[in-house]
Amino acid sequence: xxxxxxxxxxxxxxxxxxxxxxxxxxxxxxxxxxxxxxxxxxxxxxxxxxxxxxxxxxxxxxxxxxxxxxxxxxxxxxxxxxxxxxxxxxxxxxxxxxxxxxxxxxxxxxxxxxxxxxxxxxxxxxxxxxxxxxxxxxxxxxxxxxxxxxxxxxxxxxxxxxxxxxxxxxxxxxxxxxxxxxxxxxxxxxxxxxxxxxxxxxxxxxxxxxxxxxxxxxxxxxxxxxxxxxxxxxxxxxxxxxxxxxxxxxxxxxxxxxxxxxxxxxxxxxxxxxxxxxxxxxxxx
Numbered sequence: 001x002x003x004x005x006x007x008x009x010x011x012x013x014x015x016x017x018x019x020x021x022x023x024x025x026x027x028x029x030x031x032x033x034x035x036x037x038x039x040x041x042x043x044x045x046x047x048x049x050x051x052x053x054x055x056x057x058x059x060x061x062x063x064x065x066x067x068x069x070x071x072x073x074x075x076x077x078x079x080x081x082x083x084x085x086x087x088x089x090x091x092x093x094x095x096x097x098x099x100x101x102x103x104x105x106x107x108x109x110x111x112x113x114x115x116x117x118x119x120x121x122x123x124x125x126x127x128x129x130x131x132x133x134x135x136x137x138x139x140x141x142x143x144x145x146x147x148x149x150x151x152x153x154x155x156x157x158x159x160x161x162x163x164x165x166x167x168x169x170x171x172x173x174x175x176x177x178x179x180x181x182x183x184x185x186x187x188x189x190x191x192x193x194x195x196x197x198x199x200x201x202x203x204x205x206x207x208x209x210x211x212x213x214x215x216x217x218x219x220x221x222x223x224x225x226x227x228x229x230x231x232x233x234x235x236x237x238x239x240x241x242x243x244x245x246x247x248x249x250x251x252x253x254x255x256x257x258x259x260x261x262x263x264x265x266x267x268x269x270x271x272x273x274x275x276x277x278x279x280x281x282x283x284x285x
Contacts, residue, residue, distance in 0.1 A: 008075045016059040023051035084263040144210040148283035162191035163272040192238035199231045240264045
């Protein structure tokens with residue numbers, strides 16, 4: 001069935017959803033046992049991840065083959081676009097919740113606790129001035145906050161540059177310039193991997209030199225939660241870009257039909273925008 005056909009392609013029954021559910025069962029059980037320091041948990045986690053990887057390769061491989069066979073028409077393409085749009089919207093709301101928690105802490109709860117400290121004296125905790133960054137009242141962890149300039153600014157440069165390179169790759173694809181497509185896409189993958197390496201080094205520096213940890217109260221927990229979840233999304237995005245690169249090298253996608261590439265590019269631009277928010281509200285302010 002051609003892509004120009006007005007029919008909506010309905011795939012054959014698949015075992016991959018139940019395989020994915022089995023992977024989640026193993027991973028959830030393994031995580032619970034691991035948190036309770038039971039050695040069996042590590043084995044269950046490994047099995048769960050192995051099943052998940054098998055499911056991802058199999059399911060997405062099936063979708064790629066169906067797409068290249070011309071089975072997806074305009075209606076399926078529109079469904080993919082709506083699906084990816086809603087997925088990115090949920091991710092935006094996810095980070096908005098964390099940004100909202102950070103705003104609430106800095107502008108409402110910490111000033112209120114500082115005011116109560118003045119009123120109650122040492123009844124609950126020692127005098128607390130409520131100046132950000134802080135580990136919170138009742139804690140005495142000495143730490144140094146992460147500065148904006150230096151590695152965080154360099155990471156910002158990396159992600160902004162990667163947004164440009166993935167756009168150039170998209171333009172090359174629309175022009176059917178396969179060499180330019182692979183060159184710019186490979187540059188994007190490299191920049192994403194370099195960002196992840198720099199983020200890992202920043203965490204080591206924070207732990208060893210700044211005494212900045214997840215346990216460092218309010219500032220430490222919000223810093224690592226926001227930057228950690230963003231780093232996880234960058235890692236996923238880099239893996240997706242790598243898969244797209246190999247698909248391009250295999251001759252997949254045409255100037256007219258390439259939503260697999262576009263969807264990943266949308267996701268990568270979303271990661272860029274979130275990092276700008278992080279840089280401003282976590283590092284600068």
